[in-house]
Amino acid sequence: MNADEAHWTKAAGAWIEWARRPGHDAFWAYRGRLAAFVGPGSGAALEVGCGEGRVSRLLQELGFRVTATEPVKALLAAAEEAGSAHDYRAAPADALPFEDASFDLVVAYNVLMDIVDVPAALREIRRVMRPSATLMISIVHPFADIGHFADDAAEAPFVITEPYFGRKAFAGTEARDGLEMPFFGWSQPLEAYAAALEAAGLAVTSLREPVPELRSDADPMARWTRLPLFLWLKARPLAR
Numbered sequence: 001m002n003a004d005e006a007h008w009t010k011a012a013g014a015w016i017e018w019a020r021r022p023g024h025d026a027f028w029a030y031r032g033r034l035a036a037f038v039g040p041g042s043g044a045a046l047e048v049g050c051g052e053g054r055v056s057r058l059l060q061e062l063g064f065r066v067t068a069t070e071p072v073k074a075l076l077a078a079a080e081e082a083g084s085a086h087d088y089r090a091a092p093a094d095a096l097p098f099e100d101a102s103f104d105l106v107v108a109y110n111v112l113m114d115i116v117d118v119p120a121a122l123r124e125i126r127r128v129m130r131p132s133a134t135l136m137i138s139i140v141h142p143f144a145d146i147g148h149f150a151d152d153a154a155e156a157p158f159v160i161t162e163p164y165f166g167r168k169a170f171a172g173t174e175a176r177d178g179l180e181m182p183f184f185g186w187s188q189p190l191e192a193y194a195a196a197l198e199a200a201g202l203a204v205t206s207l208r209e210p211v212p213e214l215r216s217d218a219d220p221m222a223r224w225t226r227l228p229l230f231l232w233l234k235a236r237p238l239a240r
C-alpha cells in the first residue's frame with residue numbers, strides 16, 4: 001500500500017464525518033460553481049478518489065451515469081451506502097479496472113495532491129478517456145499551499161512561508177467545530193501538473209480560479225474571495 005492509501009485508510013472515519021456534515025468544509029461554498037463548471041450531461045462519468053461520494057452524488061444530479069472509484073475500501077463502502085453512483089470499483093487512479101476509452105467525463109476532485117505518482121495517474125486516466133472526453137481536475141491552488149493568512153481578520157495578509165518550486169510533502173490537522181481531519185499529501189508548482197498533463201497527452205482547455213459563494217457577511221470563506229483557494233482545469237485528450 002502506498003503512503004497515500006495508508007494515510008486515507010487511517011483517516012477514513014474522520015473524513016466521512018468531516019465531508020458529510022453539510023456546510024462544514026470549503027466544498028459546500030464551491031458546490032454550485034462546480035455544478036456550473038462541469039455542466040449537465042448524460043454520458044459515462046468516472047470519479048477517481050471519490051472518498052465518501054459527495055462529488056459522485058453531484059455528478060448523478062447533473063445527469064451522468066457515474067462510476068465511483070476509490071482505493072480505500074471503507075470510503076468506497078460509505079460512498080455506496082449513500083447511493084453516490086451507479087457503479088463502484090475499489091482502485092487507485094494509476095490502475096483503473098476499465099477498458100481503454102470507456103468514459104466521456106473523468107473527475108479528479110482534490111485528489112491529485114494526495115497521490116504519490118501524479119504522472120502515472122494522469123496517463124492511466126487518459127487511457128480510459130474516449131477521444132471526445134473531458135477530464136475535470138480540482139487541486140488546492142499551488143499558491144494557497146505555500147503560506148497562510150497571518151490572523152483571523154477578513155483582510156489579513158497572506159504570508160508565504162514555503163518555497164513555491166519543488167515537490168514538498170505536507171501533513172497537518174485541521175480542526176473546526178469539534179471535528180478534526182488529518183491531511184497528508186504533496187504540494188507542487190502548477191508547472192509540475194502542466195508537465196504531467198502534457199506527458200499524458202492531455203491539453204488544458206479551461207482554467208478557473210473559483211471564488212466561494214458566501215452564506216453571510218461573517219462567512220469565514222470571505223478571505224478566499226481575495227485569493228484563490230482552488231484551481232480548476234478541464235483537459236481533453238490530444239489525438240495520437
Ligand SMILES: C[S@@+](CC[C@H](N)C(=O)[O-])C[C@H]1O[C@@H](n2cnc3c(N)ncnc32)[C@H](O)[C@@H]1O
Nearest residue numbers: 004005008049050051072092093109110111114
Ligand atoms: C480530499 S479526499 C477527496 C474525496 C472526494 N473527491 C471529495 O472531493 O469529496 C482525497 C481522496 O483521494 C483518495 N486517494 C488517495 N490516494 C489515491 C490514489 N492513489 N488513487 C485514487 N484516489 C486516491 C483518498 O482515499 C481520498 O478519498
